[in-house]
Amino acid sequence: MYKVSSFVLKIASRCNLNCSYCYMYNMGDSTYMNQPKFMSLDTVKIFAEKLRDYCKKATIEYVQIVFHGGEPLLLQPDYFEDCIAIFKETAPNLEYNFTVQTNGVTLDEKWYKLLQKNDISVGISIDGPKKYHDEYRVFHNGKGSYDKVVEAVKLGKKYNLMGLLLVVNIHIPIEELYSEMKKLGVERLNLLLPDGHYDQAPFGLDENRFDEADYTPYANWFIELYKIWKYDKDRPSIYFFESLIKMVMGEEGLGNQLIGRRTNGVLVLETDGSIEVVDSLRACFEGITRNEINIHSNKLEDLFENDTFQVYYSAHDNVCEQCLNCPVYDICGGGFLGHRYSNENGFDNPTMYCKDMVRLISFIQNDILDSLPENTIKQLDVDILKYENIIKGFSRNNDLKITTETQKKLSSFKKEVIA
Numbered sequence: 148m149y150k151v152s153s154f155v156l157k158i159a160s161r162c163n164l165n166c167s168y169c170y171m172y173n174m175g176d177s178t179y180m181n182q183p184k185f186m187s188l189d190t191v192k193i194f195a196e197k198l199r200d201y202c203k204k205a206t207i208e209y210v211q212i213v214f215h216g217g218e219p220l221l222l223q224p225d226y227f228e229d230c231i232a233i234f235k236e237t238a239p240n241l242e243y244n245f246t247v248q249t250n251g252v253t254l255d256e257k258w259y260k261l262l263q264k265n266d267i268s269v270g271i272s273i274d275g276p277k278k279y280h281d282e283y284r285v286f287h288n289g290k291g292s293y294d295k296v297v298e299a300v301k302l303g304k305k306y307n308l309m310g311l312l313l314v315v316n317i318h319i320p321i322e323e324l325y326s327e328m329k330k331l332g333v334e335r336l337n338l339l340l341p342d343g344h345y346d347q348a349p350f351g352l353d354e355n356r357f358d359e360a361d362y363t364p365y366a367n368w369f370i371e372l373y374k375i376w377k378y379d380k381d382r383p384s385i386y387f388f389e390s391l392i393k394m395v396m397g398e399e400g401l402g403n404q405l406i407g408r409r410t411n412g413v414l415v416l417e418t419d420g421s422i423e424v425v426d427s428l429r430a431c432f433e434g435i436t437r438n439e440i441n442i443h444s445n446k447l448e449d450l451f452e453n454d455t456f457q458v459y460y461s462a463h464d465n466v467c468e469q470c471l472n473c474p475v476y477d478i479c480g481g482g483f484l485g486h487r488y489s490n491e492n493g494f495d496n497p498t499m500y501c502k503d504m505v506r507l508i509s510f511i512q513n514d515i516l517d518s519l520p521e522n523t524i525k526q527l528d529v530d531i532l533k534y535e536n537i538i539k540g541f542s543r544n545n546d547l548k549i550t551t552e553t554q555k556k557l558s559s560f561k562k563e564v565i566a
């Protein structure tokens with residue numbers, strides 16, 4: 148049976164911000180318009196019952212519940228207390244990790260106290276210094292949200308509940324970004340690559356230069372950040388870098404939907420009770436995550452029959468032939484499924500960020516090796532990764548062949564097939 152232990156509850160389908168790159172509202176899919184604005188407690192109750200039944204069957208003891216949106220803090224504080232009571236009463240044998248992912252603009256002392264009382268950790272989205280943040284993360288009247296978010300971040304330090312989520316913007320000079328994070332006293336930071344695919348380039352990627360062998364703007368940016376971060380004795384935890392370092396050093400079982408070889412055991416509950424695969428795939432095309440499965444009439448496991456779920460769950464195994472033969476496949480994992488999409492091949496592509504990943508992973512490996520004595524490197528008997536050689540290797544004949552079944556599955560996801 149598929150093992151899903153992370154559940155994203157889209158408790159609000161609307162948002163008080165209108166971020167220009169948002170996959171929910173400004174990229175490819177407008178189906179949120181048909182959703183109720185908020186998830187009812189009745190839906191939460193039914194979900195908790197079905198969660199209990201599924202976890203029992205799948206022998207899952209620990210679950211992560213992420214309150215997400217839209218903007219989840221559009222709901223009232225009582226709503227969160229009611230939700231948690233429902234989970235604990237309905238499925239008391241489960242161990243919970245509750246998190247809320249918010250844009251932070253209404254996150255004040257009252258909210259922090261409530262979240263602390265209920266042991267709910269907080270992820271706040273921020274996109275760097277004011278000038279950059281306010282370019283994208285704006286209210287519906289076009290006004291930037293930075294000042295409000297920073298208030299929430301500063302307040303959050305007192306409660307030690309908070310980590311920051313940052314969508315990478317390679318136009319932000321690294322020194323500026325890093326000193327901003329230090330100024331805010333950030334202790335935990337996660338980095339997200341902007342959504343996009345082969346037919347809708349993410350911001351920061353120049354489509355005209357995409358085929359140039361040496362064009363890796365994201366890796367160049369990450370490497371600069373890595374260098375500053377690495378030498379900072381009081382550095383924040385950056386999951387993206389820490390996972391890459393550990394994987395380069397041979398640690399297994401790490402990663403997420405972006406990197407590594409783990410399965411993606413995540414499921415999304417929409418405000419109307421629809422059960423879906425992760426909504427960031429919506430940037431591919433309208434309706435890609437939609438199906439007929441609803442918590443009010445189905446079991447959680449019914450999603451496991453869904454093609455999109457199946458391919459997403461094993462996305463780091465369901466990869467194109469280039470990935471199968473790539474020397475950094477175990478670390479990159481072929482990237483996030485949505486970043487592989489093209490109208491021509493469906494998901495049968497490496498990630499849009501392929502060359503960036505090759506450069507970044509090679510850099511990290513070389514950097515680690517440079518810090519070791521020569522003898523140790525000899526004993527380790529590792530292949531030293533070289534960006535140019537890996538890129539050249541992509542045009543050679545592949546030893547490992549993709550199975551017809553996997554290729555058929557990956558390429559079946561095309562806009563015209565579902566639309």
Ligand code: SF4
Binds near residue numbers: 497
């Ligand atoms: S670096 Fe490119 S080819 Fe290698 S696994 Fe990642 S996406 Fe695939």
